[in-house]
Amino acid sequence: MTLERHRHGVCSALLPFGTSIFTEMSALAQKWDAVNLSQGFPDFDGPLLIRQAAADALLKGPNQYTPSMGTAVLRKAVAAKMKRFQNVEVDPDTMVTVTAGATEALAAVFLGLVEPGDEVILLEPSYDLYAPMVARAGGTPVHVGLELPHFELPAQALADAFGPRTKAIVLNNPQNPCGKVYSxxxxxxxxSLCESHDALVVGDEVYEHLVYDGRAHTTLLAVPGLSERSLVISSTAKTFSMTGWKVGWVVASPALTEAVRMSHQFLTFCTPGPLQEAMAGALGYADTYYGELLSDYDRKRRMLCDALASLGFGIQVPQGSYFVTVDIRPLGFEDDLALCRALPASAGVAAIPESVFWSQRRQGRHLVRLCFCKKDETLSQAIERLTAWRARGMKGG
Ligand SMILES: Cc1ncc(COP(=O)(O)O)c(C=O)c1O
Structure with missing residues (x-):
């Protein structure tokens, strides 16, 4: 028997999407010992207290399966946090589902709700997971590009994208990669579009605590008309600088929660108990924790944006998240992918080509994303290296 039938290995829904750009750029960063400003993970760990609480919980147990919907203590902490920061009433028993990070939450939402033939609207540039997971769930991604250069919501194009088959729109707020915060x-x-087309909104709010310049984050659950039609996803990855822990959740009405729990039970069933225990405590941290997180990131944002601007890049100062988008055309570059593939070797810095976040690559070809979720000394090193590269006429050293 040949294995001809399995030649592609990957199923046809996922085949068009290829290997994640984060894998490729992080591998290049490693190969060239470059400062990695590509994949969005901090190079520092979150609070020792959280890690200590998890270590204690590991020793004390329980170390068996937790309830599939999540431990009561974490679900209550999520509900309390929604009340505290957003003044939204959430019933921890019927409206919160704990997942293995926002990643599994998104998968559970799409697999639990999307029927073959459903359309799901994605606002581009969009996080790379949405389109493949919608497709794998049998749905059709419908892409609507934000208007460049300022990433504005195109009212008419958005209205045109809604139709009888629209199941949902995904709203990533603040948005990765462009740092947009929706007004x-x-x-x-x-x-109003969701109400008139009876569509749902999937809110990816993982950067909810990284909103700058006095703006405030508004969860979809607090938007008039959306409380019953929203599924709000977040996680502890960015807020507590522990991206590897994968503790996340979905908050939604009891009816929508049922759909999420249905698929979640067949995906991971549950999330590690000791990590849930530790993060339940962390969510209740005083305002000073959240305030310091924001002011630290604000400082890093300014440091990187100022340096990139003075090197001659076009800058989109992000309103939220921990990413900055630069326009590479003022420095004479036209192809983000080519530049990002060359940069680790030529400059010793790795970044992400932003065109991968668009269905039509040409749209983001002049944009590159760099992250500032790094120690100040790491950012300084990246800036020094980019400055030297610029001084060399942007050639290898
Ligand atoms: C917009 C967005 N959604 C989801 C995730 C994944 O979150 P988690 O690590 O909690 O799975 C990320 C991580 O970078 C992200 O940027």
Whole structure:
């Protein structure tokens, strides 16, 4: 028997998507010992207290399966956090599902809700997981590009994208990679379109605590008209600088929660108990924790943005998240992918080509994403290396 039938290995729904750019760029960073500003993970660990609480819980147990919906203590902490920061009432028993990070939450939502033939609207540039997971769930991604250069919501194009088959729109707020924070008017427009087309909104709010310049994060659950039609996803990865722990959740109405729990039970069933225990405590940290997180990131944001601007890149100062988008054309480059593939060797810095976040690559070809979730000394080193590269006429050293 040949294995001809299995030649591609990967199923046809996922085949068009290829290997994640994060894997490719992190591998190049490692190969060239480059400062890795590509994949969005901190090069420091979150609070020792959280790690200590997890270590204690590991020793004390329980170390067996937890309830599939999540431990009561974490579900209550998520509900309390929604009340505290967003003034939204959440019933921890019927409205919260704990997942293995936002990643599994997104998979559980799409697999639990999307029927073959359903359309799901994605606002580009969009996080790379949405389209493949919608496709694998049998749905069709419908892409709507934000308007460049300022990533504005295109009201008419968005209205045109809604139709009888629209199941949901995904709203990543603050948005990776472009750092956009949606305004109250934009949220109201999305709400009115969802109401008139009876569509759901999947909110990816993992950067909810990284919103700068006095702006405030508004969860979809607090937007008039959206409380019953939203599934809000977040996780502890970014807020507590522990991306490897994968503790996340979905908050939604009891009816939508049922759908999420249905698929979640067949995906991971549950999330490690000791990590849930530790993060339940962390969510209740005082305002000073959240305030310091934001001011640290604000400082890093300014440090990287100022340096990149003075090197001659076009800058989009992010309103939220821990990513900055630069326009590479002022430095004479036209192809983000080519530049990002060359940069680890030529400059000793790794970044992400932003065109991979668009369905039509040409749209983001002049944009590159760098992350600033790094120690100040790491950012300084990246800046020094980029400055030297610029001084060499942007050639290898
Ligand atoms: C927009 C967005 N959603 C989801 C995730 C994944 O979150 P988690 O690590 O909690 O699975 C990320 C991680 O980078 C992200 O940027």
């Amino acid at each position: 109250a008017e934009e949220l109201a427009l999305i709400a």
